Amino acid sequence: MNIFDKPYSPKEVEEKIYKKWEDSRYFNPDSASRRITGKDKKKSFSIIMPPPNANGSLHLGHALMIALEDIMIRYKRMRGFKTLWLPGADHAGFETQIVYEKKLEKEGRNRFQIPREQLWREIWDFTQANKKNMESQIRRLGASCDWSRKKFTLDEDIISKTQDAFVEFYEKGLIYRGKRLVHWCAKHQTGFSDLEIVHEEKLDPLYYIKYGPLTIATVRPETIFGDTAVAVNPKDSRYKEFIGKEIEVDVVIAKLKLKVIADKFVDSDFGTGAVKITPAHDLNDFEIWQRHKNEIKGPVEVINKYAKMDLVKHFPQSEEAKKYEGLKVLEARKLIVEDLEKRGLIEKIDAAYKHNIALCYKCKTIIEPRLMEQWFVKMEPLAKPAIEAVKKGKIKFIPDRFKKVYFHWMKNIRDWNISRQIVWGIQIPAWQCQDCDEWMIFKNKPQKCRKCGSINLEQDTDVFDTWFSSGQWPFLALGFEKTKKLKNLNTKSDYKTFYPTSVMETGWDILFFWVARMIMFGLYRTKKIPFENVYLHGLVRDEFKQKMSKSKGNVIDPLGVVNEYGADALRMSLIIGNTPGNDLAFSEDKIRGYRNFANKIWQASRFVLMNLESFNANKKPEFSAIDKKYLKEFEELKKKIAKQMESFKFYLAAEEIYHYFWHTFCDKIIEEMKARLNGENDNPPASGRQAAQFLLFEILKESLKLLHPFMPFITEEIWQNLPGNKNKMLIIEKW
RNA sequence: GCGCGAUUAGCUCAGUGGUAGAGCGUUUCAUUGACAUUGAAAAGGUCGCAGGUUCAAUCCCUGCAUCGCGCACCA
Numbered sequence A: 001m002n003i004f005d006k007p008y009s010p011k012e013v014e015e016k017i018y019k020k021w022e023d024s025r026y027f028n029p030d031s032a033s034r035r036i037t038g039k040d041k042k043k044s045f046s047i048i049m050p051p052p053n054a055n056g057s058l059h060l061g062h063a064l065m066i067a068l069e070d071i072m073i074r075y076k077r078m079r080g081f082k083t084l085w086l087p088g089a090d091h092a093g094f095e096t097q098i099v100y101e102k103k104l105e106k107e108g109r110n111r112f113q114i115p116r117e118q119l120w121r122e123i124w125d126f127t128q129a130n131k132k133n134m135e136s137q138i139r140r141l142g143a144s145c146d147w148s149r150k151k152f153t154l155d156e157d158i159i160s161k162t163q164d165a166f167v168e169f170y171e172k173g174l175i176y177r178g179k180r181l182v183h184w185c186a187k188h189q190t191g192f193s194d195l196e197i198v199h200e201e202k203l204d205p206l207y208y209i210k211y212g213p214l215t216i217a218t219v220r221p222e223t224i225f226g227d228t229a230v231a232v233n234p235k236d237s238r239y240k241e242f243i244g245k246e247i248e249v250d251v252v253i254a255k256l257k258l259k260v261i262a263d264k265f266v267d268s269d270f271g272t273g274a275v276k277i278t279p280a281h282d283l284n285d286f287e288i289w290q291r292h293k294n295e296i297k298g299p300v301e302v303i304n305k306y307a308k309m310d311l312v313k314h315f316p317q318s319e320e321a322k323k324y325e326g327l328k329v330l331e332a333r334k335l336i337v338e339d340l341e342k343r344g345l346i347e348k349i350d351a352a353y354k355h356n357i358a359l360c361y362k363c364k365t366i367i368e369p370r371l372m373e374q375w376f377v378k379m380e381p382l383a384k385p386a387i388e389a390v391k392k393g394k395i396k397f398i399p400d401r402f403k404k405v406y407f408h409w410m411k412n413i414r415d416w417n418i419s420r421q422i423v424w425g426i427q428i429p430a431w432q433c434q435d436c437d438e439w440m441i442f443k444n445k446p447q448k449c450r451k452c453g454s455i456n457l458e459q460d461t462d463v464f465d466t467w468f469s470s471g472q473w474p475f476l477a478l479g480f481e482k483t484k485k486l487k488n489l490n491t492k493s494d495y496k497t498f499y500p501t502s503v504m505e506t507g508w509d510i511l512f513f514w515v516a517r518m519i520m521f522g523l524y525r526t527k528k529i530p531f532e533n534v535y536l537h538g539l540v541r542d543e544f545k546q547k548m549s550k551s552k553g554n555v556i557d558p559l560g561v562v563n564e565y566g567a568d569a570l571r572m573s574l575i576i577g578n579t580p581g582n583d584l585a586f587s588e589d590k591i592r593g594y595r596n597f598a599n600k601i602w603q604a605s606r607f608v609l610m611n612l613e614s615f616n617a618n619k620k621p622e623f624s625a626i627d628k629k630y631l632k633e634f635e636e637l638k639k640k641i642a643k644q645m646e647s648f649k650f651y652l653a654a655e656e657i658y659h660y661f662w663h664t665f666c667d668k669i670i671e672e673m674k675a676r677l678n679g680e681n682d683n684p685p686a687s688g689r690q691a692a693q694f695l696l697f698e699i700l701k702e703s704l705k706l707l708h709p710f711m712p713f714i715t716e717e718i719w720q721n722l723p724g725n726k727n728k729m730l731i732i733e734k735w
Numbered sequence B: 001g002c003g004c005g006a007u008u009a010g011c012u013c014a015g016u017g018g019u020a021g022a023g024c025g026u027u028u029c030a031u032u033g034a035c036a037u038u039g040a041a042a043a044g045g046u047c048g049c050a051g052g053u054u055c056a057a058u059c060c061c062u063g064c065a066u067c068g069c070g071c072a073c074c075a
Helices: A010-024 A029-035 A060-078 A093-106 A116-140 A156-171 A221-226 A237-242 A283-291 A319-324 A329-342 A380-391 A402-411 A466-470 A473-477 A494-498 A508-526 A558-565 A567-575 A588-610 A625-646 A650-677 A685-707 A712-719
Strands: A044-048 A082-086 A175-185 A190-192 A197-211 A214-218 A229-232 A246-250 A255-262 A274-277 A346-360 A370-377 A396-398 A430-433 A439-441 A457-459 A501-507 A531-537
Touching: A010 A116, A010 A558, A010 A567, A010 A712, A029 A082, A044 A060, A044 A473, A044 A494, A060 A082, A060 A116, A060 A501, A060 A531, A060 A558, A060 A567, A060 A625, A060 A650, A082 A494, A093 A116, A093 A466, A116 A558, A156 A175, A156 A439, A156 A466, A156 A473, A156 A508, A175 A283, A190 A370, A197 A221, A197 A274, A197 A329, A214 A221, A214 A274, A221 A329, A229 A237, A229 A283, A274 A283, A319 A329, A329 A346, A380 A402, A380 A508, A396 A402, A402 A508, A466 A473, A466 A508, A473 A508, A501 A508, A508 A531, A558 A567, A558 A588, A567 A588, A567 A650, A567 A712, A588 A650, A588 A685, A588 A712, A625 A650, A625 A685, A650 A685, A685 A712
Parallel strands: A044 A082, A044 A501, A229 A255, A396 A531, A501 A531
Antiparallel strands: A175 A190, A175 A370, A197 A214, A197 A346, A229 A274, A246 A255, A430 A439, A430 A457
C-alpha cells in the first residue's frame, strides 16, 4: 500500500512520527551523535529551553519559541553537532500563585486562610498537572528536545543550589537586609522589585496647602501626617531665611514642628518650590531623609499594609486622628482636603495635574511604597562584568540593537529586592532569633543564635523572587556544582559538555527580568558567560496587530491550529515573515497557506516516486546542460540557506526553500521533466528519462533535508518512504 | 524627561549605494494526467517629508512629522 494514495493527513502522521523519534532516542545527544558522522561531531550545540510557566497551557508565543529553537537544534543535529535541547518547566512563583488565587476565589476560598503547607501542596499538585499537559503540547509541536534531561525549577537539586547561591552571595557581601521603601501591592500583599511595577499617566488634583509660613504643593495630602520636614532648593532666594529653621505646621489632627532643609533635588520652578517630606511613603522623600539623617526625623508610617490610615499610634492624644483611622487612602485624601479647606489652609487646587503613578503590573492597583525589611542583592558589582561581556562581543544579541537597551538598563541598575511575601517559591534560607532579632544566613537551621545563644530560631517565611532562581537556570539545569572543583567533575557531565550554552532564545519582553540576570549570575557563579548568543523574538499578535487576549476574544490556540492544519504548517507560519525582535501579525489565512505548501510537498513527492520505474540510483546518468544548470542552482541554494541558518535568518531560509520548492522545483523543473519522463522529444529516450529521474529524485531528497528543520513531520514521513530508506531517519541525516 | 524602533504594493513585511521584492488579497485566463490545498498571466509603489554627502540615495548623514515601545523618584 502506497502512502501517497491518500491525501496527507498531518494529524495521523505527526503523532506517529513523534513517537518514532522518541523511540529512536535521537533527541538525546548521546544516542544521536553516535549515528551522525561529520567533522563537527565533537562540537556541541546546546539550548536551554526557557521553561514555560507551569500554570496554564501553551500559547502562540510558546509555539514560536519551540519552532525557532527546534529549527536551530535540528539544523545543528543534522550538521553533526552533539546537540542538546534541554526542556523544563518553571514554577513561576508570584505568577502561578495569583493564577491559583483566582482559582481559590472562584471556589470561595482565600489564600490568607489556608495554612502555608497546605497551600504549597495544592499549588504543587496544580503545577504538576499543568506540567504534564504542557509537555504533551510541546511534543505535538514537534520539539526534538531531550526529555530524559527535563528539569523543573523546584526540583530538589535546583532548590538546594539556589539556596547555596544565596548563602554564597551573602558571604561575599552581595546580599544585605535593609529597611527600605518597597513597592507594595495592597491587593497581593507582597513587595516587588522595580521591574514588577508599571507607570501610568494620570490626571490628579494638585493641592497647594498652607504649610505654616510656607505653601507646599502635593497630590497626596493624606500623607501630611507622616511629614517630617520641608525641603527647598538651596539656591532658592525666596526661602533662604527659612533654611535650617523649624516651622510649625497645622495638619488638622496636630501641630507638627518641621525643619526646613535645603536639597538640590527640589525644583524651584515646580509648585511653590517647597516640598513636604514624607520619608515613610515616598521614594524621593525617603532618599532626601537619608541625605539629611542628622537634621530631620525619620520615617513616620501613617499608612498600613492594607493601604489604610494608621495614625492613632502616632497621635494618641488627638481626637481628630480617630476620624481618619482605618480609612482607605483615597477616602482619607478627600477628608483631609475638606478639613484643610474648613481651616482655610487650601490655597488653590490645580484640578488636572498630569503625572505618572506606579501600579502593580498584574492587577494595576496603585503601588503604596512601604517601609519594609527585605533582602536585597547589590547589583552594581554583578552588572559590571555583564556589561563588559556584551561590550566585548562575548555575548551577541540578535537583533543587535537590544544591546543598547541592555546597556541602558544595566548602567542604571539598582539593588534588587528579592523577598516576596508569598508561599509559592523557594523559601529564603535565613533564620531569625526570636529573642534578639539577629539574622543568620545558613543553608540549614543553625543550632542557636550566634549573638545571644537562644535556640528560638525561625526561618524567614518569605520566598525568593522567582527570577532569582531562573536567573541561574542555564547552569543549574545542566548540573553545575559549586562545591566541587571543575576538574573533578565527571567528564560526562552535561555542565562540562554543554556549558556555556550556544543560544538563549526568548522573548524581548523578558530581557531585564531574565536575560540580564542570567548573564550576571552566570558570570559571577560559573565565571563563564551562560550563552554565546541571545536571540530575541517578538510578540505574536493577531492579524490586526492587536495583542491577543482572552477579553478581546482574539486568542488563537496553537493546539487547535495543530489539530486542524498540522504542526508543520503552524511552524512555517510562525517563522516566515517574522524577523527577530519584531512582533508578528498572525492569522489563520497564513497557516492555510503553509498547509497548502505541505500538500504541495506531498504531491510533488508522490509524482517523483510515481515516475521512478526502472530507475537505477547507483548509475549516474549523462546530464544535459540544463540538468547541470539545475543541479548547480540547487547547490547554490543549499549554500545560501546554510549561510542564512548560521546567521539566524530563519525567516529568509524558510522563505527561500519554500519559494524554491514550489516555484522552481514544482512549477519549472517538474513541468519540464514531464516530457522526458514520458520519453517524448528524447533521443535516445532511455538516457533522457534516466537523467530526469535522477535529477528529480536528487533534488527532492535534498530539499527534504533543507525543509526538515522547519517542517519536520512531513519531511520525515516522506523520507522514510523513499526507496532505499527503510529504517532510515531524516532527523539524523547529514545536512 | 531620557532612550529605542518603525514609516516600502490594498494588508503583513523583506531588501539593497547603481532599472523596486515576497506572501496574502485583487483581476483575467486555463485545467478531469502529482496537486483546485492547482497552473499561467496581469494590475498595483515619487520606498513618510525636507535638506545634505555622492557620478548615483529607498539605503549613508542631519532635521522634521506621524505611529509604536522601553526606561524613569520631580512633589
